[in-house]
Amino acid sequence: MxxxxxxxxxxxxxxxxxxxxxxxxxxxxxxxxxxxxxLLRRYAASAGAPLQDFAKVAETPPADGFPRVQVSGRYLTDRLYLLDNPKHDGRGGVEVFAPLALAGHPQLLLVDLGFLPGNGNGKTPQLPPLPTGEVSLQGLYVPPPPVGFEMGGNALARQTRWPKTGIFLDPAEVARDLGHPLYPRLLALDPDPAAIYERVHTLDFSSMxxxxxxxxxxxxxxxxxxxxxxxxxxxxxxxxxxxxxxxx
The missing domain is CATH 1.10.287 (Helix Hairpins)
Known part of the structure; x- marks a missing residue:
């Protein structure tokens, strides 16, 4: 040198x-x-995986897996939650979540019904009624959407009527709001061409x-x-x- x-x-x-x-x-x-x-590849591959018994993965789901499960229960039809920040094509709209009660279990399973598009006027779209009897559902057992900082604290506690709306869906806040514990994950329903909801689920890595x-x-x-x-x-x-x- x-x-x-x-x-x-x-x-x-x-x-x-x-x-x-x-x-x-x-x-x-x-x-x-x-x-x-x-993770994204495993998530995509899980959409066509064989159905598993929900009871086998309910409490301890695989950390890096997304079981496709089948479960039966009854919707709490008057306790809907709307996520007001999903990223779609600019039409506006909300992601709709409904708690499902399973017979003989104290926990409620939060079900992601899918995205309900708006009409561009900024108003919450009309929610179709849910079945009141027992239903059999199938979909992916996935982690809840990411939670961020919300100005003013828990927005759900300040609302007195359902459906309740928030820009984040914090499972802990939903559980307190319902007065029941929730399963650690939620059920993202399989796509259904006959449903009014759009069900194009993916892992949210939008921030990173x-x-x-x-x-x-x-x-x-x-x-x-x-x-x-x-x-x-x-x-x-x-x-x-x-x-x-x-x-x-």
Whole structure:
């Protein structure tokens, strides 16, 4: 390295430590991207999987799996919940959830009926009536939608009539509102061409999709490279300046 000065030990140590940290963060982001893509593939494959007995997976569902189950119960038809922030094609509308009571079980199963599109006027669409007798349902047993910060706290507690509307669906708040415990996951019903609801379910990685993880990984790898480049630039030997007497 004739063109470079020997760096001090602390500068070399700081550069190596920083570069290794940035590389490790980049690798972690790549692993997160691969993990989420694998989850999305498993989710898509679950739509055509054989039906399982709900009782076998109800309390302890697989952490990285989405069982397709069949379950029977009765809707609490007067206790509907509307999620007012689903991302569809701009028409407006709501995602509709209904609690299902299973015979002999204290827990309620929250059922995602699907997306009910609006007519573009910003008003809540008219909800079709639910069957009052026992129903047999099938769909994917999936985690609830992600929860974020809601201004003003629990919006459900402030509403006195159903259906109740919120921009997030917090299972803990729904359970308190209903006065009954909920199963740890919810049932996303299978698509039905005859249903008024649109049922195109997917995992919500909108805030951090796999592509964004890869973009962050590239950013961290760039930082690692920049740390090495800065060390080399700072310790590059400079040609001595000629004095004016030498120039004359």
């Amino acid at each position: 004739n063109g470079f000065r020997r760096p001090s030990w602390w500068a070399l140590l700081l550069t190596v430590a920083g570069a290794l940290l940035f590389v490790r963060l980049g690798v972690w982001q790549l692993h997160r991207a691969d993990f989420k893509e694998a 999709p796999p592509a964004r993880h890869r973009a962050y990984a590239f950013q961290w790898f760039t930082f690692a490279l920049a740390a090495v480049v800065i060390l080399l630039v700072v310790h590059r030997k400079r040609k001595p300046r000629q004095s004016r007497s030498d120039e004359g």
